[in-house]
Amino acid sequence: MSNQTVLPAKTERTRIVISVSIALVLSALDQTSVSPAMPAIGAALGDRLWLSWIISAYLLTSTAVSPLFGKIADLRGRRLVLHSCIAIFTVGSAICALAPTMAVFIGGRAIQGIGDGGLVAVVQTIIADMAPPKERGRYYVYISTLWAVSGVAGPVIGGVLAEHVHWTMIFWINLPVGAACYAVSSRALTNVPDVRRNYNLDVLGAIMVIVATMMLLLALTWGGTAYPWISLTICGLVSASLLLFGTFVWYQLQREEPFLPISVLGNPVIAYAGSAVFFSMASFIGLSVYFPVYLQLIEEFGAAASGLALVGLISGMSLGANISCRYINKSTHYKRVALLGACITALALVLLALFTGKASFAVIETLVTVAGFGSGSLYPIALISVQNASERRHLGIATAMFIFLRSLGLVVGLACLSTIVRATGIASHIGSGPSTLGGDVRAQIVDGFRWVFYAAASSQVLSILFLMRMEEKPLRGHAPGSTRED
Template structure:
């Protein structure tokens, strides 16, 4: 006697509503029994207008297939409706999104080479650190808020708001008449920049199905990396040949183009409801607590080892306060709001936990490399800021190649889970090779190693985003997409603080050992003013360069450790099926032989 059970499931391009009708037929013969169940469903009206989800589907054995209490249920299903515009309109939108990413990431680093000119004009050296800190704090803190806000008010309105705020901050910075006004402008620009970084990936996810996203996310990620090279070059050129204010004014025409393209071409559904109804849905408690915790944590990470010692009371107090507020935030999000900024139950999902952990440590490793490679080229090899910036081009070139290539792979094959682990393993090995860099390292070696670093980093970019998006239901897509940018930024901040502290301590230790008789610790001046090295004899300069090499090697040791942690976390990312539009239009037939 044998029996066959055949499940026939028909899935439309939208979510299936609860089963309305089930029919069962039993056909008996001498040795065959057939049981068949048919489900009927109807399409939802789209993700932005609300998606109805099945309560439960029963297979032929009477066992539930879906469990709505499990946030991972239906996790591999893409959003029920994609809104990809016609080719010309899509091209203009993608250009606008690319410009958004370029400007937001460019503004993060372009000011670094303008600092000497700014300090000369305002004679305010003590406040100069706030130019980077104010932008970094607001851009990082506001990123996770934009995901939920875009669910409530709509993608188009949210990204236009972010663009407008960013341009307003750039205008304030460009026409600043004092250091305080400049710092305020940078903080305002950061609020907008955080939204731009988050909304770009959310909008692409609304327009593209799971497989298509990888290719375009890879392209945009390459633009993000390119700006890290162009930024210092542009900032230095403006400061030397025009005015440092062009570092901010350049955002205005480019940002205006981006805003116009989005305003006239982006056409995504707007959630229903009046403005007052939408305001009531905003999680103000969670927003305030998240902003407070992030700022309380970022301030000591920015000040530690620079303005204050790490063991000072203000640094320790701010860190304790930051972690305490973060715990309160988690408790509030868990129990109070109906629509939390970051639903805590999502962290039960394996891919969410593994991906966020890997992204955090990858961000730490990335900035550990990108911040100290210019020091190697400019201080140890004695190259100009322009040439030193160009030396990192192989790194960016590697990112572009692998991010676009892996995106095409995802589009064609539908697999992504192995990319984060492979990418971090390559990045870890290449970073370990950076430890071999010395004063006499041939240029061909540095080019090869940096390209290898870029290849490793690029493999992870699009896979991380696809990993979290494929692990949750459509209604959480914007939330997890915005959060992954937030986690990456937070990792970068922690990486800068930790690696910077290790580098400074090891450099100081090596300098004091090499120059034990230096009066009044004058030798430590070279840590703040690299040009001071040229005042020493050639023999002493060689010893100073060896000390810098020693310190940079320890910075790379830290990055290797962070890469290893990121690799371990990435090994726990599991595969999720990535469906295309064609797959979703076909009936899915599963045969289970018992």
């Protein structure tokens, strides 16, 4: 295969990137619009004890399958994966809308998660195909803006549809959106050369990764809730997962065309960048999940107002991502802005812990916005660093592994912070309302949140350490006389 690939002109590339990015609307809106409708879903389908699995089933399958779709995109082409994932997602949406029971509904959410895992990976891989790393930041601006808008609009749309129309419309609306995404992306990619390689998929390796990941995620989801952390079930799941991951690594060394190539598995840039994002996302989940709870219990906010307060966090992340994307196009020392952003986030989290229960809402909201800004600046630079360090033939699996580590960080972070929330007594007061909190109880909850924010800050410090170890390789640009260099 040639090292240079001729691609469409710049204006055509921009159109292609925007067209395929629209497919992320399915993922971005669905992740934020379902939560406000959960009470209505529980009332309609019953089995309220399983409500948490509306989110968990989606996250479990989305995380587990992302490496699989990344590998298929490397072997069989980007278009096949993109269109297959759109179809899977819309089928899952239809099942959710038609579900007669909570069990069927959760199954539909798991199918949606499978589609989501491929959508996020392949769209970012297609963008990487469209431009060399040096120029890639300008295209990732579109994604950061899309996620910011969806993060704000999703809860509003979900709440309005559930309250004034019907909760099933949250899922029915995905069918025409999915059809539009398919039509627009299909037309945009018509004249774009697709990447294909004549190797068979390492099915056994793929199964090992998916099963090992599912066991680990189930342990993290059930630990401390359905089963004690030191129970036989949780310990058995973790042990079996680690054993299977170890077996997978040994098996990959024996394969001529492994599911996860050694050049990806052992690449230090990919390892350090992925680890940095893993711990950064573990930190971020503390704000996105528990900051609204903090506002309800300590600041006496209602559910709607506390959700709206997340606009600062989301806006900060979008601004940070936009600035880092623009900076990476102009500087050879691109890692500086990511390090600065990570340090800003760590400092904001420490101040948030110190001011918990003492500062005004304006101060707290400002700190959360600043923390979001720092987190947003890290992700695009880490992703572009991973793609810059990988070979073109492994671009899909490298991108998918990065997204896998990002999603895994969210799950691990949520499990760890949820343990702190339960241990400090916060969990027992969630949903009780601020009027029931006496002076001593309020002080206990304030101390609990202080530990939550300190833990998030500690995770961010680990992210900084891994980011410091990541090599800052020169970003590839256009080769003379071609449109693309690899």
